[in-house]
Amino acid sequence: MTNTPLADLLAFQKDTEALGQVAGRLGWDQETVMPRGAAEQRAEEMAAMEQVLHARRTDPRVGDWLAACEGSEMTEADTAKLRHIRRSFDRASKLPAALSAEIARVTSVAQGQWAEARAKDDFAAFAPVLARVIELRQQEAQALSQGGDLYDALADDYEPGATAAELGAMFDEMRPRLVELRGKVLEKPAPAGLKGSFPDAEQMAFASRLALAFGYDLNRGRIDKAVHPFSSGSGNDVRITTRTNPEDPFNCFYSTIHEVGHACYEQNIDQGYLLTSLGQGVSMGVHESQSRIYENQLGRSRAFTGWIYEQMREAFGDIGVDSPEAFYAAVNRVQKDFIRTEADELQYNLHIMLRFDLERALISGDLKAADLEAAWNERFEADFGYAVPRASLGCLQDVHWSLGLFGYFPTYSLGNVYAGCLAQAMRKDLPDLDAALAKGETSSATSWLGEKVQRHGGLYEPKEVITRACGEAPSAGPLLDYIETKFSDLYGL
Amino acid sequence: MTNTPLADLLAFQKDTEALGQVAGRLGWDQETVMPRGAAEQRAEEMAAMEQVLHARRTDPRVGDWLAACEGSEMTEADTAKLRHIRRSFDRASKLPAALSAEIARVTSVAQGQWAEARAKDDFAAFAPVLARVIELRQQEAQALSQGGDLYDALADDYEPGATAAELGAMFDEMRPRLVELRGKVLEKPAPAGLKGSFPDAEQMAFASRLALAFGYDLNRGRIDKAVHPFSSGSGNDVRITTRTNPEDPFNCFYSTIHEVGHACYEQNIDQGYLLTSLGQGVSMGVHESQSRIYENQLGRSRAFTGWIYEQMREAFGDIGVDSPEAFYAAVNRVQKDFIRTEADELQYNLHIMLRFDLERALISGDLKAADLEAAWNERFEADFGYAVPRASLGCLQDVHWSLGLFGYFPTYSLGNVYAGCLAQAMRKDLPDLDAALAKGETSSATSWLGEKVQRHGGLYEPKEVITRACGEAPSAGPLLDYIETKFSDLYGL
Numbered sequence: 011m012t013n014t015p016l017a018d019l020l021a022f023q024k025d026t027e028a029l030g031q032v033a034g035r036l037g038w039d040q041e042t043v044m045p046r047g048a049a050e051q052r053a054e055e056m057a058a059m060e061q062v063l064h065a066r067r068t069d070p071r072v073g074d075w076l077a078a079c080e081g082s083e084m085t086e087a088d089t090a091k092l093r094h095i096r097r098s099f100d101r102a103s104k105l106p107a108a109l110s111a112e113i114a115r116v117t118s119v120a121q122g123q124w125a126e127a128r129a130k131d132d133f134a135a136f137a138p139v140l141a142r143v144i145e146l147r148q149q150e151a152q153a154l155s156q157g158g159d160l161y162d163a164l165a166d167d168y169e170p171g172a173t174a175a176e177l178g179a180m181f182d183e184m185r186p187r188l189v190e191l192r193g194k195v196l197e198k199p200a201p202a203g204l205k206g207s208f209p210d211a212e213q214m215a216f217a218s219r220l221a222l223a224f225g226y227d228l229n230r231g232r233i234d235k236a237v238h239p240f241s242s243g244s245g246n247d248v249r250i251t252t253r254t255n256p257e258d259p260f261n262c263f264y265s266t267i268h269e270v271g272h273a274c275y276e277q278n279i280d281q282g283y284l285l286t287s288l289g290q291g292v293s294m295g296v297h298e299s300q301s302r303i304y305e306n307q308l309g310r311s312r313a314f315t316g317w318i319y320e321q322m323r324e325a326f327g328d329i330g331v332d333s334p335e336a337f338y339a340a341v342n343r344v345q346k347d348f349i350r351t352e353a354d355e356l357q358y359n360l361h362i363m364l365r366f367d368l369e370r371a372l373i374s375g376d377l378k379a380a381d382l383e384a385a386w387n388e389r390f391e392a393d394f395g396y397a398v399p400r401a402s403l404g405c406l407q408d409v410h411w412s413l414g415l416f417g418y419f420p421t422y423s424l425g426n427v428y429a430g431c432l433a434q435a436m437r438k439d440l441p442d443l444d445a446a447l448a449k450g451e452t453s454s455a456t457s458w459l460g461e462k463v464q465r466h467g468g469l470y471e472p473k474e475v476i477t478r479a480c481g482e483a484p485s486a487g488p489l490l491d492y493i494e495t496k497f498s499d500l501y502g503l
Numbered sequence: 504m505t506n507t508p509l510a511d512l513l514a515f516q517k518d519t520e521a522l523g524q525v526a527g528r529l530g531w532d533q534e535t536v537m538p539r540g541a542a543e544q545r546a547e548e549m550a551a552m553e554q555v556l557h558a559r560r561t562d563p564r565v566g567d568w569l570a571a572c573e574g575s576e577m578t579e580a581d582t583a584k585l586r587h588i589r590r591s592f593d594r595a596s597k598l599p600a601a602l603s604a605e606i607a608r609v610t611s612v613a614q615g616q617w618a619e620a621r622a623k624d625d626f627a628a629f630a631p632v633l634a635r636v637i638e639l640r641q642q643e644a645q646a647l648s649q650g651g652d653l654y655d656a657l658a659d660d661y662e663p664g665a666t667a668a669e670l671g672a673m674f675d676e677m678r679p680r681l682v683e684l685r686g687k688v689l690e691k692p693a694p695a696g697l698k699g700s701f702p703d704a705e706q707m708a709f710a711s712r713l714a715l716a717f718g719y720d721l722n723r724g725r726i727d728k729a730v731h732p733f734s735s736g737s738g739n740d741v742r743i744t745t746r747t748n749p750e751d752p753f754n755c756f757y758s759t760i761h762e763v764g765h766a767c768y769e770q771n772i773d774q775g776y777l778l779t780s781l782g783q784g785v786s787m788g789v790h791e792s793q794s795r796i797y798e799n800q801l802g803r804s805r806a807f808t809g810w811i812y813e814q815m816r817e818a819f820g821d822i823g824v825d826s827p828e829a830f831y832a833a834v835n836r837v838q839k840d841f842i843r844t845e846a847d848e849l850q851y852n853l854h855i856m857l858r859f860d861l862e863r864a865l866i867s868g869d870l871k872a873a874d875l876e877a878a879w880n881e882r883f884e885a886d887f888g889y890a891v892p893r894a895s896l897g898c899l900q901d902v903h904w905s906l907g908l909f910g911y912f913p914t915y916s917l918g919n920v921y922a923g924c925l926a927q928a929m930r931k932d933l934p935d936l937d938a939a940l941a942k943g944e945t946s947s948a949t950s951w952l953g954e955k956v957q958r959h960g961g962l963y964e965p966k967e968v969i970t971r972a973c974g975e976a977p978s979a980g981p982l983l984d985y986i987e988t989k990f991s992d993l994y995g996l
Binding site for chain 1: 517518521522524525528529532536537538539540541543544545547548550551552554555720721722723724725738739740742777778
């Protein structure tokens with residue numbers, strides 16, 4: 011063969027990407043259609059796939075090919091492809107195989123113990139295995155950081171370039187304004203919620219209509235039910251799941267719109283990047299910016315909820331609220347609650363800041379695993395104004411830490427911040443947006459996002475793609491202004 | 504590591520088996536739930552998986568490990584495991600990678616051209632690519648056979664140990680008796696078929712009941728709709744598909760029972776063989792013996808159809824026949840037809856013999872691809888007594904040859920022959936079988952098959968597992984006796 015090192019590397023990477031898609035598809039299968047009795051066998055299958063992928067990511071030829079072509083003249087896209095491959099190769103190569111295997115083993119056990127502890131509201135039963143997970147992730151961070159900040163080394167896997175210092179500064183700006191606003195809002199009476207009959211099958215049918223309204227391509231995707239809503243896959247096979255709750259159709263509808271935001275990002279990436287290292291959303295933060303802007307700035311806007319209101323009355327009859335304005339208030343209702351995943355736009359980021367500060371302290375060693383529950387409860391009361399009654403509503407509510415996902419939580423808020431910046435820029439470019447949304451038409455907005463963000467896939471670094479889309483570097487200001495304006499208006503402040 | 508070569512080899516093989524299951528799961532996904540627009544991407548994903556599997560099957564370490572442990576003292580099961588690994592390694596190692604890649608490429612094209620030619624009834628449009636497929640498979644057979652019979656080398660992949668000479672002798676015994684019987688039966692008036700309303704959803708519900716009646720474990724499997732019924736996967740994740748035709752519920756019901764036979768074979772293999780080279784059905788012929796005995800000797804028996812008759816009348820009301828005996832005749836109706844997959848028990852094997860003789864001639868070079876249609880039509884008229892009106896009802900009806908599957912067809916008849924032997928032996932051991940079947944109870948039969956055949960997986964060679972189960976070597980006699988008795992009785996001969 012007389013291929014260039016670049017051609018060899020990209021051909022090799024194409025198969026790695028294809029195998030990564032296969033592993034992702036197994037995950038989808040597991041959460042949607044897999045028979046229950048297949049769980050153990052599936053774990054073996056997944057482990058075998060992970061071994062194949064790990065061997066490819068650390069294949070010494072990748073290092074040789076990279077060394078042979080880095081620095082040469084090449085296209086912008088090829089340069090970006092190499093950047094991703096280099097990052098993945100360096101991360102994977104720095105990690106001792108025994109450590110990775112031990113983390114996989116311990117987090118698998120920890121996830122089971124977490125589920126049991128949560129069911130029994132017994133944090134003490136979870137603390138020892140959590141301590142072990144933290145210890146292993148500290149070791150991983152040491153191997154990766156080579157003297158740098160441990161937390162940054164972990165966060166970099168989810169949000170390349172993110173640092174605890176920068177995230178901390180961002181949260182310091184957000185926290186007082188959000189705490190103040192939530193205090194004022196919760197003094198006001200809560201608006202009424204929906205009442206009516208919302209059968210499962212009709213919720214799913216309505217969710218499909220919403221997905222189509224946001225441009226989700228069902229010829230390259232599908233919608234199934236699962237316990238937890240998620241989006242899975244890249245390119246031309248991007249599937250989403252949702253769930254139904256007969257009492258609360260918003261749970262289904264807004265989960266669907268959220269996952270459609272993730273899925274459309276993947277579906278709208280330039281087809282030329284298919285099965286390359288650019289063929290996926292560039293980071294968790296940018297991914298979340300798409301799901302959040304679909305769900306919140308578009309889906310929960312006064313204009314679009316007016317359209318949903320009419321559609322829901324047609325589909326479900328009497329829904330217990332009798333005006334578009336009352337419906338808009340119900341969609342955006344702020345309530346005292348404990349659970350991050352059910353939080354409204356105003357309170358959501360307070361949940362993240364709490365986790366960010368606690369997990370930084372856990373990784374640095376300033377906070378012991380055994381002391382997590384007390385620290386959580388104290389901080390929660392300070393930010394939310396009321397006490398956590400039990401661990402399942404507090405520090406045991408999320409699966410993330412049992413899986414070792416330290417450094418992941420802040421990407422949710424980063425996504426909100428990016429969505430705030432993008433929404434501000436988009437509204438400047440699209441003065442007639444609300445008139446379209448009021449008719450259920452999202453295409454001007456989704457085309458704008460497709461053009462400015464989604465099509466680029468991994469071409470630009472996270473912050474760069476947002477900066478290019480908005481014409482200025484991202485900051486928390488636009489999101490905070492948007493939240494303050496929206497909720498002051500809704501609650502008559 | 505201080506593992507023995509045997510331990511290393513078996514550990515390596517476990518991952519290979521797990522990855523093989525993953526590839527199989529992708530195939531299931533493609534035929535059931537995959538979005539249409541994902542087809543091209545999926546082809547890349549499958550190709551990447553195949554490359555991984557091929558590299559593992561031909562990994563030089565496998566050869567070294569085999570050489571280091573073959574001949575040593577070891578358990579019967581480990582000896583059998585090594586036999587399978589050795590066969591796979593030798594086959595894969597003899598094939599030039601370029602030839603395998605070319606076969607994959609050409610058969611992918613050929614399958615498309617076959618579908619188009621079939622839709623247009625235009626054999627001439629398919630002949631050139633068929634000639635190319637044959638040429639490549641001849642080359643493959645030459646590489647594999649190293650001077651031996653070409654057809655045997657191909658058939659060995661589906662039915663280890665099978666030879667054209669032995670299969671030919673078996674068919675020579677079967678053909679005159681079956682041709683004579685079909686002549687007599689078709690002179691008699693055909694029994695009435697079903698009439699009624701058989702909505703899709705109710706067919707699927709009834710099919711699930713049938714699957715459960717035959718012992719299919721839905722905790723380790725699932726039933727979906729697909730264009731072609733199939734069974735997929737091994738061990739604890741064995742899924743089947745079926746299809747519905749509102750006019751013909753038997754199509755759905757007997758396809759389901761057939762696939763349940765395949766699936767139960769896989770589900771009932773000793774759990775100790777999971778993800779080893781013994782953890783799958785040992786050959787296509789033995790597999791087909793299980794699907795056929797479930798479908799025919801059990802499912803189409805007078806006793807069991809009596810039970811189905813009552814169940815169908817409860818589920819569907821008036822079904823157009825009004826006695827168990829008329830229902831039994833409808834289930835086993837013999838008609839003039841052209842399509843193998845819709846053939847009754849009497850005519851099915853005639854379809855196979857025709858294909859067996861033609862494909863042997865194609866591989867030996869005695870028959871040119873361009874002359875296939877004429878040869879098919881001539882032979883069909885000789886065996887069936889009437890002419891083929893168009894190629895889609897003749898030599899273009901099956902996908903197999905476009906895929907290069909030469910040597911596969913005879914395993915269907917071999918399965919029938921094995922089923923005939925097993926049924927005879929089973930009835931000797933279970934004198935009360937019909938009384939149980941008449942109540943819809945199959946467990947004595949399925950337990951007998953589980954114990955005698957299914958649990959062994961790949962432990963014994965195909966012929967050996969049948970011989971052990973029956974107490975004598977397999978032969979066509981029991982099947983022919985069964986068919987002659989059954990249809991003489993049904994048609995009053």
